[in-house]
Amino acid sequence: MSHDHSHAHDAEERDTALRVKAIEGLLVAKGIVDPAALDAFVETYERRIGPRNGAAVVARAWTDPAFHARLMADATAAIAELGFQGMEGEHMRVVENSDDVHNMIVCTLCSCYPWPVLGLPPTWYKSAAYRARVVREPRAVLAEFGVHLPAGTAVRVWDSNADQRYMVLPRRPSGTDGLDAAALAALVTRDGMIGTALV
Incomplete structure (x- = not known):
């Protein structure tokens, strides 16, 4: 896996996109799926239930010490205070980066992901290469994303699953x-x- 998009990774994304388009076309042609409903679904997850929600949570934690404490103690409840909840966000845990620790999230089994705060998962997050390599060689994966940490900074990888989203x-x-x-x-x-970039 290479974040600067290796040829194999690009081909895999193109093939997946073509398959999705073909399936969508068939479902629309047969009247099974309404294209407006699909557009509304994508719009919801890209614009309303997306990274802007998570960014609002982060900004609030940075500016409100009481909220920060609640977020670290019970992330699901604290995030819900801001109105962000629902499917894939029921069991949240927030892990905090510091001078000494850098955190990353992955789902090694499939692609468990906190949709209410991060929106749709990126293709690379769901890829077998990311899911395998981030556990084995997190620093190498970070370097491919352009993140180079001091040698003394520990890297922790958190594995999301059906019972816990990070x-x-x-x-x-x-x-x-x-x-x-x-x-x-x-x-x-x-x-x-997700932990594959710095702010």
């Missing part, structure tokens, strides 16, 4: 003390909340 609370960037929650949220990316 989200990374990235470190707040220095020099952001004057920013409000909206400006801070704009700095946070989906990959930062």
